[in-house]
Amino acid sequence: MEDFKSIISDCIAGSRKAQAMLYHQFAPKMFGVCLRYAKDATEAEDNLQEGFIKVFTNLKNFRHDGSLEGWIRRIMINVSLEKIRKQHLLYPVEDVAVYDTVNFSDDVIAKISADDLMKLIQQLPPRYRLVFNLYVLEGMSHQEIAKEMDITQGTSKSNLARAREILKKKVQENFGELIAQNNHTA
Amino acid sequence: MMKDKNIDELFRSKLSNFEQEPPAYVLENVLAGVAGARRKKKIIFWRIAGVAAALLLAFVAGWQFNGGDETIIESPVVVHSTTPETVPSTGEDQKIAPVGAAVKSAETLVAQVTERTSVKTQNISAQNTPKNQTLTAALADSKIAQTTEEESLLLKPIKSLTKLLQPVLSAPARIVPGRQKQLAVNADQVKSIDQQIMEQNQQQILAQNKEKGKWSVGAQVSPAYNVSRSSHAQTYASNMISSSASNPVDVGGGVSVQFKKGKRWSLQSGVYYSGLGQSSGSSTFSNRNLAASSDFATNVGKEYFNAPVNIDASSSKMLMNSTAGVIEFSNVPSGMVLGTNLEDKTLASNTVVVSDARFIQNFEYIEVPLYLRYTVLDSKFDVEMVGGFSSNILVGNDTYMESAVGRSLVGSTKEMETMNYSGTLGVGFKYGISRHLSLNVEPRVKYFLNSLNSNSSVTYKPYTIGVFTGLSYEF
Numbered sequence: 001m002e003d004f005k006s007i008i009s010d011c012i013a014g015s016r017k018a019q020a021m022l023y024h025q026f027a028p029k030m031f032g033v034c035l036r037y038a039k040d041a042t043e044a045e046d047n048l049q050e051g052f053i054k055v056f057t058n059l060k061n062f063r064h065d066g067s068l069e070g071w072i073r074r075i076m077i078n079v080s081l082e083k084i085r086k087q088h089l090l091y092p093v094e095d096v097a098v099y100d101t102v103n104f105s106d107d108v109i110a111k112i113s114a115d116d117l118m119k120l121i122q123q124l125p126p127r128y129r130l131v132f133n134l135y136v137l138e139g140m141s142h143q144e145i146a147k148e149m150d151i152t153q154g155t156s157k158s159n160l161a162r163a164r165e166i167l168k169k170k171v172q173e174n175f176g177e178l179i180a181q182n183n184h185t186a
Numbered sequence: 187m188m189k190d191k192n193i194d195e196l197f198r199s200k201l202s203n204f205e206q207e208p209p210a211y212v213l214e215n216v217l218a219g220v221a222g223a224r225r226k227k228k229i230i231f232w233r234i235a236g237v238a239a240a241l242l243l244a245f246v247a248g249w250q251f252n253g254g255d256e257t258i259i260e261s262p263v264v265v266h267s268t269t270p271e272t273v274p275s276t277g278e279d280q281k282i283a284p285v286g287a288a289v290k291s292a293e294t295l296v297a298q299v300t301e302r303t304s305v306k307t308q309n310i311s312a313q314n315t316p317k318n319q320t321l322t323a324a325l326a327d328s329k330i331a332q333t334t335e336e337e338s339l340l341l342k343p344i345k346s347l348t349k350l351l352q353p354v355l356s357a358p359a360r361i362v363p364g365r366q367k368q369l370a371v372n373a374d375q376v377k378s379i380d381q382q383i384m385e386q387n388q389q390q391i392l393a394q395n396k397e398k399g400k401w402s403v404g405a406q407v408s409p410a411y412n413v414s415r416s417s418h419a420q421t422y423a424s425n426m427i428s429s430s431a432s433n434p435v436d437v438g439g440g441v442s443v444q445f446k447k448g449k450r451w452s453l454q455s456g457v458y459y460s461g462l463g464q465s466s467g468s469s470t471f472s473n474r475n476l477a478a479s480s481d482f483a484t485n486v487g488k489e490y491f492n493a494p495v496n497i498d499a500s501s502s503k504m505l506m507n508s509t510a511g512v513i514e515f516s517n518v519p520s521g522m523v524l525g526t527n528l529e530d531k532t533l534a535s536n537t538v539v540v541s542d543a544r545f546i547q548n549f550e551y552i553e554v555p556l557y558l559r560y561t562v563l564d565s566k567f568d569v570e571m572v573g574g575f576s577s578n579i580l581v582g583n584d585t586y587m588e589s590a591v592g593r594s595l596v597g598s599t600k601e602m603e604t605m606n607y608s609g610t611l612g613v614g615f616k617y618g619i620s621r622h623l624s625l626n627v628e629p630r631v632k633y634f635l636n637s638l639n640s641n642s643s644v645t646y647k648p649y650t651i652g653v654f655t656g657l658s659y660e661f
Binding site: 031132167 | 193194195196197198199200201202203204205206207208209212213215216217219220221223224498500501514
């Protein structure tokens with residue numbers, strides 16, 4: 001944290017070198033976050049870029065009592081949320097079929113790559129993607145999500161359920177064979 | 187049925203700590219965006235400062251104008267010695283008309299007399315007549331004594347009437363009885379006295395104006411020819427590109443505020459924008475190893491820009507020494523060729539840039555001057571000497587590469603000082619178009635007092651020659 005203090009003060013002073021150092025420290029993690037909230041890599045890059053510009057222009061407001069990573073992560077999420085809010089996207093209702101399947105074993109989980117799952121999450125309609133990310137990966141409650149997205153808790157719960165259903169369907173479509181093979185072997 | 191917890195767990199386990207290296211250009215865009223945001227902030231600051239300055243100027247101007255009005259009102263207060271006179275009342279006069287009619291006729295006559303005498307006495311009566319002065323007092327006023335003989339004859343019956351009507355009019359000031367001597371003043375003499383008063387008043391106004399000082403605001407533009415003046419440490423200079431013989435001409439300009447106290451001296455400030463640029467042009471292909479290589483052998487003799495560069499280990503950026511400081515490339519420009527691991531021992535660096543382009547370093551400054559001006563020749567065509575100091579705030583720092591394909595932004599010069607100080611000397615020529623408006627032409631030389639670059643190996647103190655042309659409004 002002490003090291004960061006010096007880098008932060010240099011960044012505030014406008015040192016490009018310090019800004020590049022801070023960027024290199026957090027960019028891969030934050031790009032991972034942005035990828036989850038975006039529909040594709042291009043949108044994630046835009047959000048990452050906008051987020052880091054906000055980080056550097058608002059760094060003087062960072063209070064050193066919290067985690068810098070958490071603060072930057074919060075900015076990235078806010079940028080992603082704002083982007084979706086601005087786009088005024090419509091949320092299509094999908095007819096989600098119910099699939100019977102087995103639980104995932106550790107072997108199956110190990111065989112599915114993060115990149116594949118990232119693609120699935122990016123295919124979700126924006127609001128479902130947001131709620132799923134905030135609930136499952138950020139650990140927020142429905143109350144917090146409702147406040148964050150200016151929706152009711154009921155809508156948040158409903159969106160999460162829809163997101164899960166869509167993801168289940170997609171997992172079945174993409175990895176059904178793998179799962180069946182695993183169950184058969186077991 | 188797949189349990190919700192499992193699907194959650196699947197995504198959480200794989201994506202919660204997911205990391206991926208973003209493309210390199212994102213960092214470039216971020217840094218450019220941050221620099222842009224800082225510049226925007228500066229521009230907003232200067233806009234606010236400009237508006238504040240304009241408001242202040244408007245306030246000062248308004249205050250000055252108001253002050254001027256007061257002076258004009260006060261200035262005619264010149265009391266000249268005249269003997270108050272009264273008109274004797276006669277018994278005949280009292281029989282002229284009944285009281286009501288007499289009042290009316292008296293008012294009419296007084297109006298006529300006032301009209302005739304108003305030109306000569308307007309200033310005096312405006313100032314000397316108290317608020318409560320009545321018709322009687324007006325007639326008793328000393329200035330009427332200076333009217334012509336014709337006016338005196340006309341006044342005689344009126345004055346008689348006013349005496350008759352004294353109780354009705356209840357004037358605080360009464361006609362002094364007993365002073366019957368009529369001053370028969372010659373009309374020409376009155377005129378000359380008035381003229382004297384007017385001249386005296388005019389002189390007073392002019393004197394007061396001169397004591398108060400005059401303000402003027404103006405706007406000027408100027409082409410600026412920049413001459414590079416620099417010195418460098420030996421190690422720095424060995425890997426340095428040299429500036430081009432042809433120095434770029436920039437355009438500057440701004441608004442000025444001037445305060446003139448007295449006849450000769452005035453103080454000037456304002457806000458100016460000035461550009462400062464230097465270009466590093468093509469030089470003859472000099473690197474033997476590179477020239478002999480197959481890629482370039484056919485191009486020997488062609489003019490190329492070539493210079494050694496370093497790669498910054500931490501930021502992986504290309505750095506090139508220029509006379510103004512180290513150029514940091516934000517990206518490798520198109521059309522640029524890099525040669526590496528050359529065997530030329532004379533070069534301290536292991537990378538050489540080869541490009542048939544030239545680099546242009548542009549620095550933009552906002553200048554706040556404080557000049558002292560001395561009027562050498564004060565006539566319709568004024569000649570002034572100008573000298574002073576300025577604070578220069580760096581607001582723009584860009585490096586461009588210009589080639590056959592066009593001009594592109596490639597980076598900026600490192601370690602440029604944000605605040606710089608300069609001295610200015612010049613000669614001003616001012617031609618009065620009208621009473622308030624003047625045309626100015628002013629050749630000036632500006633030289634920087636400190637090095638514009640904080641790098642200890644670089645001393646960069648250019649000077650600028652400009653001809654400032656514009657208009658100024660005096661009030």
